[in-house]
Amino acid sequence: MSDSALEKAFDEIHNALPELLCPSFEEVSSFPKNKKVIERELNDKLAELRQKCREGVRYILAQIAQQEPKKAKEISELLHEKFNSILTPSIFTLVVLKVVAGQSWREAFGMSTEFLNILYEQAKTIFEGGRFQEAAACFTFLSWFDGKQYDFWMALGHSHFHNAEHLLAIKAYKVASKTCAEEAWPHLYSALCFEALGNQDEAKISVQEALEKAKQQGDETVTIDLQKKLEAYKQEPVEPIS
Numbered sequence: 001m002s003d004s005a006l007e008k009a010f011d012e013i014h015n016a017l018p019e020l021l022c023p024s025f026e027e028v029s030s031f032p033k034n035k036k037v038i039e040r041e042l043n044d045k046l047a048e049l050r051q052k053c054r055e056g057v058r059y060i061l062a063q064i065a066q067q068e069p070k071k072a073k074e075i076s077e078l079l080h081e082k083f084n085s086i087l088t089p090s091i092f093t094l095v096v097l098k099v100v101a102g103q104s105w106r107e108a109f110g111m112s113t114e115f116l117n118i119l120y121e122q123a124k125t126i127f128e129g130g131r132f133q134e135a136a137a138c139f140t141f142l143s144w145f146d147g148k149q150y151d152f153w154m155a156l157g158h159s160h161f162h163n164a165e166h167l168l169a170i171k172a173y174k175v176a177s178k179t180c181a182e183e184a185w186p187h188l189y190s191a192l193c194f195e196a197l198g199n200q201d202e203a204k205i206s207v208q209e210a211l212e213k214a215k216q217q218g219d220e221t222v223t224i225d226l227q228k229k230l231e232a233y234k235q236e237p238v239e240p241i242s
Contacts, residue, residue: 006057009083010050012092018042020099022049024147024175049144056123056141059134063122075118082109106146116146127155132162143172150180157189166193184213184222191229204233 013021022045057079065072086092098108106116123138139156146152157172170193177186187210194203211226 005080005083006054007050009086010046010053012086013096014046016092017096018046020096021046022144024143024153025049025171049140052137052140053144055134056137056139059126059131059138060119060122060141063126064118075115078111078115082111085109104146104148105144116142116149119145120149120151124155127159132159135159136163136165143175147175148179150176150183153179154186154189157186161189161193164196166196169193182213182217184210184217184219184226187213188222188226200233204230207233 010021019042025045061072061076064075086095095105095108099105120142123135123142126138127135136156136159139152139159142149143152143156153172153176157169157176160166160169160172170190173186173190173193177183180186187206191203191206191210194200194206207226207229211223211230214222214226
């Protein structure tokens, strides 16, 4: 897929409704901001998101091409077709209306979960190979493309964590917890990030949240480990969860 297809798709969405591009990547601030500041920050975020998504698609396609060049070409052509389709005003309007109604971009484009799983498996291979910067780009694209997927946000958080980008990891884990509210793991990994940042108070809160979720799930092993972890906060130094 040529970069221009994804670039044009982002431009079309940005020109019409920029807030639809990356709602899950937004950072909530308690400080009032004027319109110009908000627009500048949004444009900066969109520029970063666009760059990472473009790189992520490249890495995924390159990974597929190593073993199945024909498959990579087919996937590239399909993505190119879908992204270019929204240059047609009627299709653009239909896609945007679907997103506004609650569909992911992947759903609005009419692409199957099977297709999505192919992309995910390649991104996971990149992560498992220790290529964490590339993995972060891959999972940024996937998390934008279908923001409803718990695994995508967790993988994005893990990628940022391994890149020592702890604040970005925390944001990803926070979204993961929204997509699957009963899971303890997003809170558990957030605690590790807060510990790495030296913020023991927030780490303790995250562990407590993880403990509550683990109890609800009836996971005795994790519950016992988390209870021990909470006890460890009463002592110094705090040891990370192994």
